[in-house]
Amino acid sequence: MTLISSVSRLASTSRRNILATTLLYAASLTVRSTSAVGSDVETASLLTGRNDGTSSVTTSDGVRIFYKDWGPKSAQPIVFHHGWPLSSDDWDAQMLFFLGKGFRVIAHDRRGHGRSSQVNDGHDMDHYAADVAALVQQLDLRNAIHIGHSTGGGEAARYVARHGRDRVAKLVLIGAVPPLMLKTESNPGGLPLKVFDDLRGRLAANRPQFYFEFASGPFYGYNRPGAEPSQATIWNWWRQGMMGSAKAHYDGIKAFSETDFSEDLKSIAVPTLVLHGSDDQIVPVADSAPLSARLLKHSTLKIYDLLPHGVCTTHPDIVNGDLLRFVTA
Template identity: 55%
Template sequence: MPTFTTRDRTDIYYKDWGNKTGPVVTFSHGWPLNSDNWDSQAFFLASKGYRVIAHDRRGHGRSSQPWEGNNMNTYADDLYQLFEALDLRDVTMVGHSTGGGEVARFVGLFGTERVKKAVLIASVPPVMVQSAINAEGTPLAVFDSFREAMIGDRAQFFLDVPSGPFFGFNRSGAKVSQGLINSWWQQGMMASFKGSYDCIKQFSETDFSEDLKKMTIPTLVLHGDDDQVVPIQASGLKSVELLPQGTLKIYPGGPHALPNICAEQVNKDLLEFLES
């Protein structure tokens, strides 16, 4: 099982698939999941000759579960250390949900020397939480309820989320996949309780506005207009206005889980963007 160890002695698990000399694509996953949630995209691109790197964020999946360091700056630093360890260059970075915030913060902290393109899918930037200057955001009370639900019964909460808004299975006429629900639950329960608890604050309250402005590379924003977790009005529509070279593609009726529910179209859009 490939891992590398960060400066603070945290072991980070990663997958390294495909052509080792091919163009590099990295994938940053959402909360509270891990790199397995990218398997459709990773397999597709690796089969097309790309080198695909997908890691489990600290506190998630098969990576270590440290008590400290569960914050966006450290997440980005861990990923940069992986770039250094594998000497990754000319990378296209792809992030979903919280992972999109990780990509933005990575560029905000470390620039674009190793990055040539980025893709933000149903991602949390610029900032999720509602405030006086972000009226379209989600009230803090919603994220407080996430924390309360975790403490009360994490196992049930991690069934309720994928059974409802994450995949859009609560919508009339939705084709429900019990397999996807089970997979989400399994990935979530693999995560550190402390790590996934801390991450709620990170994905909801971190302001990525200045990071987006520093993303002076072609950046594709994919977002569903029926995203119940990260509503497009407070995220995708605002992000593209801050990105120097941003392009927005809206998925009509698309839920938050675009890489799963709309996997075929996401794969097609990623390949087209990579080859453009």
């Protein structure tokens, strides 16, 4: 394991114009209204401007997984795995950046999230990883770099460990849930089950309010003294969350909190970069990034001083720079 020290000050984010916030809010309501009265395929057509089947893969259990695939097909692919309860849209800043650097960039909406099918079953890490394998096989991606944030970090780790050994060049985990979030006898530094039960309770009681409060506070560190919340960022998080299925998100809490990735990490042999904010209030750093880095065979660990869980959005220049240095090394 290689350890890199990084001290970064929280950069102030400018407050967006209230008109932009209003438009984002209206757009999110339009999407929810459409998905309520039409099929999920119609919703995908609304959001992508097409319904020709080229932006989705159907898994062996009949689930349609929406994806984006930008850039030259001959370029090295980078596959992005989003966090809970968001969508591939959460990677906009990274996808555009790497597209401009000549890479092929791919991101999918996890089953039950975003524009993918809102199915009843399969909201667990084994299915998540298998869905990625189906996507990778359809696109015939080789020598790929997989980058996962939060829950997406767990998904990426399980995919690489169980499906991607011959197709993966490197792995990046950002604010990721491995090795295990839940407090157990073997993981005494984890979070108590009550924390996740409370999340499920708040989601079931009032999902729109819960998501608004989650994005307005701990996810981006907007609850810290001196923070300047971006209303556009908050509503974009809310929009992505509300596009998905309440059932998938409810079940997904168990998936990201109770899955033990220790054996996955031990089996991964590709170079892996582990990035984490020291002020991550969602996935506390002490029981995640350093432990994952020690379990991995070839890891580089970098801790961002005072940065939050949603660091890819709040500080894209810092993250993108470190990612570029790692993928091109």
